[in-house]
Amino acid sequence: MDWLSQLKSAKKSCMVQNNLKKVHYDFGNGKEMVEEYNMDTNVVTRRAWKVKGEMGGEGEWDIELGDPEVNPTKEQNLIIRENSGQPVVSRRNTRINLEWRIRNLPYPIETYSVTVDNEKNCLVVKTTNKKYYKILRVPELDRLRIAPQHEAIQIAHKYNTLIITFKKPKELLEFEKKVLEEVSKIQPKNFGDMDCKPS
Numbered sequence: 001m002d003w004l005s006q007l008k009s010a011k012k013s014c015m016v017q018n019n020l021k022k023v024h025y026d027f028g029n030g031k032e033m034v035e036e037y038n039m040d041t042n043v044v045t046r047r048a049w050k051v052k053g054e055m056g057g058e059g060e061w062d063i064e065l066g067d068p069e070v071n072p073t074k075e076q077n078l079i080i081r082e083n084s085g086q087p088v089v090s091r092r093n094t095r096i097n098l099e100w101r102i103r104n105l106p107y108p109i110e111t112y113s114v115t116v117d118n119e120k121n122c123l124v125v126k127t128t129n130k131k132y133y134k135i136l137r138v139p140e141l142d143r144l145r146i147a148p149q150h151e152a153i154q155i156a157h158k159y160n161t162l163i164i165t166f167k168k169p170k171e172l173l174e175f176e177k178k179v180l181e182e183v184s185k186i187q188p189k190n191f192g193d194m195d196c197k198p199s
Contacts (some may be wrong), residue, residue: 004178013150016188020045023183034061035183042180044093064139065091087132096173100136100164107131109157114164116150123148123164137164146171 001009011026021037032050037043046066067090085104092099102125105112111127123136138148153168168176 004175007179009127010184012182012186014183014188016184017143021183021188023186036066037180037183041095043095044176065093087134089134089136096168098138098140098166098168100162102162102164103159104136104160105132105162106160107157109155110199111153112157112162114149114153116153118147123166125162125164136164140172141169144171144175166167 005074006027007025011028012023014021015023016039019039020187021039023035023037025033025035027033032133035159036046036047038045044065047064047068049064050061051060062161087105088103089103090103092101095143100123105127107127113124113126113128115124116122117124118137122133122138125134125136126132129136132140138191146169148166149169152169154165154167156163156165
């Protein structure tokens with residue numbers, strides 16, 4: 001079953017809160033997804049997947065799109081923490097682009113190389129000084145079985161942040177339009193009526 005068919009057949013509910021339309025998908029196989037749409041732009045600003053706990057518990061939400069959530073309680077309980085100066089990747093979405101922002105990368109722009117790995121269908125970020133290497137998956141393209149094209153990539157660097165912009169292919173833009181049509185059919189519930197836990 002293709003991805004659009006899976007979305008159409010999933011059990012869906014939604015709510016509106018603070019100019020965001022939050023749509024919950026239950027695929028019936030233990031897999032759940034939540035998307036948040038900006039109601040002014042109709043662009044998905046956040047996408048999260050439910051990850052089951054190792055011991056069969058409630059599990060956590062894995063953020064695919066949008067800034068990761070900070071859990072202060074969890075952070076306080078950690079004995080070993082990542083250095084706050086380590087590079088941090090976050091993903092953004094606009095009407096025409098997919099974006100990655102990698103913070104804490106202080107090197108000048110000519111240091112960076114962003115290429116497409118055709119075998120793994122991903123983007124590869126590396127530096128000429130061999131201080132940073134990262135594989136960036138593009139799940140939106142994977143789900144539609146579209147190979148990323150190198151010509152779609154642009155990079156910029158400011159405030160110690162590498163900004164990678166990937167122009168959405170026509171197939172993805174058409175797919176997003178169809179999904180938006182489906183989402184517009186869902187009647188929002190009041191916050192107290194939600195049968196899911198929004199991320």
